[in-house]
Amino acid sequence: MPTPLQPAVSDLIANWINPDIQAMIAYHVPAATGLIKLDAMENPYIWPASMRAEWVKIISQIDVNRYPDPEAAALKIKLRQEFAIPNNLELLLGNGSDELIQILLLAVGGNDHIVLSIEPSFVMYRLIANWTRIKYVGVPLKQPDFTLDINAILTAIKQLKPALIFLAYPNNPTGNLFPSELIHQIIREAPGLVVIDEAYAAFANASFIDEIATYNNLLVLRTLSKMGLAGLRLGYLIGTKDWIEQLAKIRMPYNINILTQVSAEFALHCKDILDAQTKLIVAERGRLLQYLSRLPQLTVYTSAANFILFRVPRSELVMENLKAAGILIKNLHGSHPVLDNCLRVTVGTPEENYKFLTEMQKICTNRS
């Protein structure tokens, strides 16, 4: 029985929710049940039975009634070991890199600060900047190959003095690895922080971790998601003690749950298995690139990640045909003007890729 004098919910929302959030449309993840899932940059390989059995033994020892270690000390030690992170650098952990991106944006927010990135790139930079109320500027990549427009970026840096720059290396959704000299140039010219997002580092054999000691304004963002642990949601940020100390202040004290801490640590003990899976993915990426490039009507972009971007005459039609064949990839049409009719396929198992290629061949030669 609502009191008659109460304002309507719609009026309350209009009055009190930030207008930018009111205007936002929720991020939608399409249903994938029963489909071959090549839409989300997941490693397609499950764990071997022996690894699973060992994991479950460790899980069975966990007491979930207690709060997790707020520092995740054991997991951090393992991350340091496996990714050769020098002792003079510190780590900050998040629920996926998403949480760390939000921490970074909150840390530099206020005071009319600006965050800069390139477009198109990982959409969460812009989205989270929007709801943390920090002005976001995206410098367009060059056409037609999505290369860095270094002059435009350096001009933007001079004019806007960004507090924070995000650079995905390799870039998502374009898949390319920007030349490292250009990244160095950006880091040197940036007045504020530069975060190199190495979510796809496992597939690229390139990293700026070793440069953190060289530049006072450099941080590197990583995630375990693309190396086979997407379900655990673990991201990590690497930087010098002074930076991480500031950022750690606005991390929720128990943000990484106990099951993720223990499971990620365990999985890193078996990193050789995950690395072998990554190698398979890289080999399959080469095969996919080669076959896709031969198909008529496609523009295929090179990739240093675990996905391939390509352009078709009519992306919606291709999506429909693939879906009818039981395959889900990502339609980027509409997400950014330069991605008109662009699709992104995640590298799957050889069987999955075969099915995808077979279907693409049908679509390209018969129907479109």
Next chain:
Amino acid sequence: MPTPLQPAVSDLIANWINPDIQAMIAYHVPAATGLIKLDAMENPYIWPASMRAEWVKIISQIDVNRYPDPEAAALKIKLRQEFAIPNNLELLLGNGSDELIQILLLAVGGNDHIVLSIEPSFVMYRLIANWTRIKYVGVPLKQPDFTLDINAILTAIKQLKPALIFLAYPNNPTGNLFPSELIHQIIREAPGLVVIDEAYAAFANASFIDEIATYNNLLVLRTLSKMGLAGLRLGYLIGTKDWIEQLAKIRMPYNINILTQVSAEFALHCKDILDAQTKLIVAERGRLLQYLSRLPQLTVYTSAANFILFRVPRSELVMENLKAAGILIKNLHGSHPVLDNCLRVTVGTPEENYKFLTEMQKICTNRS
């Protein structure tokens, strides 16, 4: 080899990190290894072997290479069932209530909006308001019994027009349950949202969930942490579709990892076991209150939660003596002026409580 022309890290931090964050001191969680842990409002009971075995069987089926269900649909169904959440209400899940508090603050932030709470209460309201750049005002509770100062609150509401009010019910760290009529009055007078934080609902037998349909501006915040699942980090916010739809826009799409989703759902299937543990805690709370009240030199406050607040002549001395006896409780001295020499003990197992009481008796009768 740092380039000589680079600014120092300290200058970069001073220039680019928000001054409020620079001024903050990181939230510190004291080490508890080897101690009887009565500091963190944890349920002290671990899972019986049969429950653990069933859980592990389910865990062993999980493929962590895939992203978790972004909607956590199965877990939401179970939460609805077990907590009798009506079908016309929606749920928003977070990594602990902390993440949901941040979502709420980000949603109403900007435009000079103000958030209101009482003091002392859950510290995260103020802390997160600080780093999300929304002005926080805390209305002091009445002395000496930490009751609601309804006139001061209603005056603050009229003057400040808060976009959001947090009320912990029961309150932490004071433990008391405010009279429901006063909460109703606050909800009716508030121009914006009111969030009733029911983190300790399991111990209080009181809730505002059934009032959500009555008031257009009411949301209820809950967590599984205090009912035995602190390690999983699962909070949930209950509200009407319109509100949850707005707030869901600024939730990270895959915020709840797969292990927490599956384990929380499983634990709720065994809710009778957790409820029996809660009953033991409530019975022990009564015993602790009774014995503590008899000790000389203590002021003991009544509690509707799983902890008890009490005041001693010298809190630091009591902490030291308890620690020497292997017991960790929480010293609130210094956290707020009205909490001078206040300590907070979480209700443990009968054995733990006995040890704590024995030690307190020694401290109160012999030493202080």
